[in-house]
Structures are given as C-alpha cells and as structure tokens.
Amino acid sequence: MPIRGREAAALSVGVVLLVAAFAVPHLGLGTLTPIINSTPERVRAFADTAPIFGWWEAHVGWGTVPALLIAAAVVRWGPDVAGRLRWRSLVGLTWATSLLWAFSLAMVDGWERGFAGRLTARHEYLRQVPTITDIPEAVRTFSARILDFQPDSWITHVSGHPPAALLSFVWLDRIGLGGGAWAGLFCLLVGSSAAAAIIIAIRAVADEATARLAAPFVAVAPAAIWIAVSADGYFAGVAAWGIALLALAVHGRPRRAVPAGAGAGLLLGWGIFLNYGIGLIALPAVAVLLTATDRRSALRALVPAVIAALAVVAAFYAAGFWWFDGYHLVQERYWQGIANDRPFQYWVWANLASTVCAIGLGSVAALGHVFDARALRRRSGLHLLLTGALLSIILADLSMLSKAETERIWLPFTVWLTAAGALLPPRSHRWWLALNVVGALAINHLILTNW
Numbered sequence: 001m002p003i004r005g006r007e008a009a010a011l012s013v014g015v016v017l018l019v020a021a022f023a024v025p026h027l028g029l030g031t032l033t034p035i036i037n038s039t040p041e042r043v044r045a046f047a048d049t050a051p052i053f054g055w056w057e058a059h060v061g062w063g064t065v066p067a068l069l070i071a072a073a074v075v076r077w078g079p080d081v082a083g084r085l086r087w088r089s090l091v092g093l094t095w096a097t098s099l100l101w102a103f104s105l106a107m108v109d110g111w112e113r114g115f116a117g118r119l120t121a122r123h124e125y126l127r128q129v130p131t132i133t134d135i136p137e138a139v140r141t142f143s144a145r146i147l148d149f150q151p152d153s154w155i156t157h158v159s160g161h162p163p164a165a166l167l168s169f170v171w172l173d174r175i176g177l178g179g180g181a182w183a184g185l186f187c188l189l190v191g192s193s194a195a196a197a198i199i200i201a202i203r204a205v206a207d208e209a210t211a212r213l214a215a216p217f218v219a220v221a222p223a224a225i226w227i228a229v230s231a232d233g234y235f236a237g238v239a240a241w242g243i244a245l246l247a248l249a250v251h252g253r254p255r256r257a258v259p260a261g262a263g264a265g266l267l268l269g270w271g272i273f274l275n276y277g278i279g280l281i282a283l284p285a286v287a288v289l290l291t292a293t294d295r296r297s298a299l300r301a302l303v304p305a306v307i308a309a310l311a312v313v314a315a316f317y318a319a320g321f322w323w324f325d326g327y328h329l330v331q332e333r334y335w336q337g338i339a340n341d342r343p344f345q346y347w348v349w350a351n352l353a354s355t356v357c358a359i360g361l362g363s364v365a366a367l368g369h370v371f372d373a374r375a376l377r378r379r380s381g382l383h384l385l386l387t388g389a390l391l392s393i394i395l396a397d398l399s400m401l402s403k404a405e406t407e408r409i410w411l412p413f414t415v416w417l418t419a420a421g422a423l424l425p426p427r428s429h430r431w432w433l434a435l436n437v438v439g440a441l442a443i444n445h446l447i448l449t450n451w
Contacts (some may be wrong), residue, residue: 005240006368014356014364021051021353023348031343034350034404038341042201046338046404051350053405054449056212061114063107064445071100071220071437077430078216079353087208090215091196097219098195100187102228105444118229118451119187121181123156125169125231129178132170139163141318146329148336149249159333161263162326163316164273165231184229194240194415195219201240202419204247205291206383209361210422214382216433217421222440223358226408229416230451235275236411242267242417243284243385249301250292255302264301265308271412272309278412280392287388291381304420339403349404354407357392359417360436366420378395382422389416408451 004242025034025047034050048055074097082090106114120126132138142163153159158166169183177186190294195218202219205209227233242264249260268285271278292298313323356364370390375383376379392413396402402409424432 003365004425006367006371008363011361011365012360017349017353018356022049024350025050032345033343035338035341036343036347037255043332049447050404051158051347051354052407052443052449053448053451054447056446057350058446059108059446059448060445061110063104063109063114065122067101067104067108067441067444070097070104071441073099074216074220075430075433075437078433079213079426082212082215083277087203090166091200091210092198094215094219095193095196096420098221098224098227099188099192101193102224102233105225105230105440106184106188108444109448113448115165115184115229116178116179116181119183121168125157125166126180126183128155128158128166129169129173131275132166133169136319138170139167139316140260142321143325143329146333148333156337160330161231162323163321164270164272165235165275165357168234168274176242183212187229187231187234188227190237191227191230191411192224192237194227194233194237197237197240197244198416198419198425199384201244201247201288202382202422204244204251205288205385210382211376213426214419214422216429217363217436218415218418218434219229219441220437221358221398221413221415221418222360222436222443223240223364223407223418223451225440225444226358226411226451228400230411231407232275232411232445232451233409235271235417238267238274238276239271240415241413242271242274243281243288245306246285246301247291249296249305251290254297257297261301261304262308265305265310266312269309269312272323274314275325275412276330277396277409280395281412283392283395284385284388284413284416287384288381290384291379292433334401339401342403346401348397351397351402351404351406351410354404355410355414355417356425357439358407358414359420360439362432362434363418363420365432366422366424367417369423372422382419385416386420391411393417405451 020021024032034047108114133264145152167448172183172186198218199211199215245260245264249264252260268281289298289302370383370386372383391408396410421432
C-alpha cells in the first residue's frame with residue numbers, strides 16, 4: 001500500500017511520539033520523566049506504563065475472541081457495508097458495533113476488573129454516592145468541599161468535576177440502578193453512542209458519503225478502551241450529541257432549527273457541569289457554525305442553543321453552585337495532589353502520545369490531510385470539525401491542567417479525531433483500519449489500563 005506524503009509525515013510524527021513517550025521514562029533524564037519525588041512503589045502505581053495510565057500485564061480474557069472477531073469483521077466488510085447500508089441502519093449499526101467493541105475490550109480484563117468494579121474504586125463517584133442524603137444541600141455546599149485536606153472533602157473524581165457528574169450517579173442509584181455494573185452500563189451506552197452522533201454530525205456539515213467513509217473508523221476506535229467504562233465516556237457521549245444536534249440545527253430544515261439548537265444547548269450546557277474541560281468543546285461548536293451556508297442559518301441554531309445553555313447555568317446557580325467558583329477551586333485542588341510531581345516537560349508532549357494511542361495510527365496518518373488550506377478556505381465541514389477538536393486538545397495541553405490520563409480525560413475531543421480516517425484514500429481504508437484495531441488490541445492485552 002503506497003503511503004502519500006502527508007500521511008507519511010503524520011504517521012512518522014505519531015510513531016516518534018509513541019516511541020519517545022514509552023522510552024524516555026527509562027532513560028533517567030531528570031525532570032524529563034513522568035513522575036518525580038517518588039518511591040519505586042509510587043512510580044509503579046502512577047507511571048508504570050506512561051504515557052498510558054496502567055500496569056504492564058500481558059493477559060487475555062473472554063472478551064478477547066469477540067474483540068478479534070469484531071475487529072476482523074469491520075476491517076474486512078466495514079467499508080463495503082458502510083457504503084451500501086440504508087442510512088438509518090448504518091447509524092444504528094455504527095452505535096451497536098462501537099458498543100460491542102468497547103464491551104469486548106473491557107471483558108478482556110474480566111467482568112469485575114474490567115467492567116463492574118471500575119467505577120467502584122476508592123477515588124470514583126460511586127464511593128461518594130451513599131454519602132449524599134440531601135441533594136439540594138450537596139449542590140449548595142459543593143464548592144466548599146472541593147479543596148483537599150478538609151474533614152468533608154470530596155473524593156478525588158468528585159472534587160475534580162462540577163456537580164452534574166456526581167448527580168448523574170446519585171440519580172441512577174435513586175431509580176434503583178445502583179452499583180458498578182449499572183453505572184458501567186450507563187457510561188458504556190452513552191459513551192458508545194458518540195460514534196452515531198459523530199457520523200450524524202459529519203453528514204450534516206459535510207455530506208453522507210463522507211459520513212459513510214468515517215463510520216468504520218469511529219465504530220472500532222481504540223478510544224473504546226477508555227469509553228468502557230469511565231465517566232469520561234459518558235461525558236464524551238453527551239458532548240458529541242450536543243455537537244450533532246447543533247450541526248442538525250445549522251443544516252437541517254428551518255422549522256427544526258429551534259428545537260435542535262435548544263437540544264444542543266441543553267446537552268452542551270449540561271456537559272460543562274459534567275467536566276470543566278468540556279468548555280473547550282466551544283471550538284468544535286464554532287467550527288459547526290462556520291459551516292453554515294449563511295448567517296441566518298447560523299443564528300437560527302445559535303440563539304436557542306445559547307438560551308438553553310444559559311438556562312442550565314442559571315439552574316445550577318439558583319441551586320447554589322457557580323461554575324467559575326468551582327473551576328478556580330479545582331485548580332487549587334489539582335495542585336494539591338499528584339500534579340506537582342508530574343513534570344510538564346514530559347507530559348506536554350507525552351499527552352499527545354496518549355492521544356495517538358486513543359485514536360490509532362491509522363487516524364493519525366489521516367490528520368495529515370486536515371492541514372489543507374484550500375479545504376479550510378472553502379469551509380469543508382469535516383476539516384473544520386477536526387481542526388476544532390485539535391485546537392481543543394492543544395489548549396487543554398497547554399493549560400497544564402491535563403498532565404497524564406489524557407487518553408481518558410480528552411475523550412470528548414479525541415472521539416472526533418477518529419473520524420479523520422474518512423480523509424484517507426478509500427482503497428487504503430482496510431489497511432488503516434487494521435492498524436487501528438491491532439494497536440487497540442495490543443494496548444488492551446499488554447497493559448492493564450486503570451480506566
């Protein structure tokens with residue numbers, strides 16, 4: 001398979017990043033390392049497989065065979081099926097494939113270790129759920145409990161996110177779906193649905209042919225390793241549907257623009273109360289607005305979206321939580337913890353290596369086609385969307401508030417980059433898909449990921 005110049009350049013950068021990020025921690029280069037001021041035990045706990053958060057452990061599980069079969073089927077038949085299937089059926093199949101792929105990868109680690117027990121770890125939301133006996137009081141006092149070293153400080157993940165993340169699991173528990181298995185299923189269902197949202201958005205801002213080309217790549221993205229199961233998979237799904245509805249509001253029928261725009265605003269507004277970093281999804285949202293054929297179409301979508309998002313902000317403010325108070329306190333909490341021992345000199349570029357792992361080298365090769373001045377000038381929908389996602393990642397990286405674990409934390413942005421495969425020559429899609437799934441299977445079977 002011939003590799004063209006842009007693909008070769010992007011692939012080379014991705015490979016160099018991967019090799020360097022995995023090799024540098026073993027070279028003893030002072031602060032150019034994943035963690036400092038640490039004992040060997042702490043290094044193993046937090047940097048054993050840097051830039052990925054996990055531990056070296058070659059293993060197989062009952063999810064291995066299904067994962068291999070799904071990977072082989074998508075590589076062999078995925079592009080053909082995506083090109084021929086009815087559109088609505090393709091959307092459903094993309095979601096179903098993404099769900100089964102993610103679940104199979106989780107089951108490589110086993111039911112308890114890979115799925116049901118993931119969200120019950122000591123730093124996770126479910127450990128806090130039993131302590132919430134008064135929801136209004138929890139929201140009202142949320143900011144006061146963010147900082148560490150207080151008698152009633154929130155546990156790590158609760159303190160690091162706005163209250164909607166915790167509330168989601170509290171409400172799940174209240175309706176009788178408590179425990180790790182239900183929480184994991186919830187995150188898996190919402191997170192895997194991002195695959196369907198992405199191709200719907202691409203169809204709206206570009207065309208159906210492009211969306212069909214992207215479908216196999218998003219269906220078996222390596223990011224599925226962290227979508228099942230982490231709360232960030234849930235966050236990614238919410239943000240993806242927010243962008244998809246915004247795209248439908250901009251490019252759909254005028255009479256549907258207001259409800260679609262309002263739906264987009266509600267989801268994106270809810271998203272920023274799930275994860276402070278989701279505020280950066282504003283860049284892909286702006287990219288969608290830039291694809292509008294005229295100013296009226298953009299405003300028809302933007303106005304109801306902004307009003308709905310502000311309604312979410314107002315509701316939380318009325319309940320006693322102001323987003324900016326939480327954001328400033330979270331920054332303090334961040335530097336109270338392990339962030340002080342994770343040198344920016346390493347993570348500023350190693351974060352990007354973990355992104356390579358999450359989207360796959362095949363999609364990395366496709367990113368070489370994103371930097372196309374002519375396509376951007378003519379406001380190509382897919383190029384603008386991918387550029388928005390890339391800029392979100394760059395800003396998150398430079399903020400110094402994302403050092404390590406970005407294969408999980410950046411899921412709301414990286415899921416979009418998996419669709420870059422649509423820009424590759426169609427005749428080469430099977431090869432690039434194969435490279436992506438082989439990478440995902442290798443990571444999942446050689447590393448026991450923390451998420």
